[in-house]
Amino acid sequence: MRCASMPCPGLPVVKPLAICLLALSIGAASPPAIAAPPLSGLASLLLGTVRGKPSGMSGVTRLTTRDAERQLGMACAELARAAPLVLDESTRLAGCAVRAGKVVEFHLQVTGVDPRREDTKSFMVSARPILERGICRNPDVPVLGKLGVTLDYRYMAGPEPLVILHVPPGRCAEGTGA
Structure with a gap:
């Protein structure tokens, strides 16, 4: 099975990175979804962009206000307080932060991989475009882009970076999500 050149058979492309890594190493099937604690609409929407599950744009109206950056900060702080959130057997949402300019940065920890191995x-280099397409297939992501939100996904194995995905406004509207 090769996740680098095509989606993992039987696994949706939008699943977190570790599922592909896990399936690559042991041929595992997709694990059952693990419930998150109760979250606000906007925090649920942000978590949905990490899990690859649309939220129905829950909480998006908070991003149409003048204090949209503050609203993002509150939703991100909510996710950070709930962290670590289990995404799959190997991936945890370890944190969330908002930087100036409506940039939401997700901190994801992946276990069971050695980032130093060639x-x-x-x-990771070959998986990058597959992961980006998966992120863009979530219908919530292009809408966030239209509202000026940039999404950064920082996959780490311990202190070592695995891959950093940068999804600025317009990226998913440019055809990379199809």
Whole structure:
């Protein structure tokens, strides 16, 4: 099975990175979804962009106000307080932060991989466009882009970076999500 050149058979492309890594290493099927604690609409929407599950734009009206950046900060702080949130057997949402200019940064911890191995590095390079397409397939993501929100996904294995995905406004509208 090769997740780098195509979606993992039987796994939706929008699943977190670790599912592909896990399936690549042991041929596992997708694990059952693990429930998050009760979250506000906007925090649920942000978590949905990490999980690859649309929220129906729950909480998006908070981003149409003058204090949209503050609203993002509150939703991100809510996710950070709930962290670590289990996304799958190998991936945890470890934190969330908002930077100036409506940039939401997700901190994701992946276990069970050695980021120093050459095959891990080459896999991560080839997985990058697949992960971006998966993120863009979530219908909530282009709407967030239209509202000026940039999404950064920082996948880490311990202190070592695996891949950083930067999804600025317009990225998903440019055809990379199809």
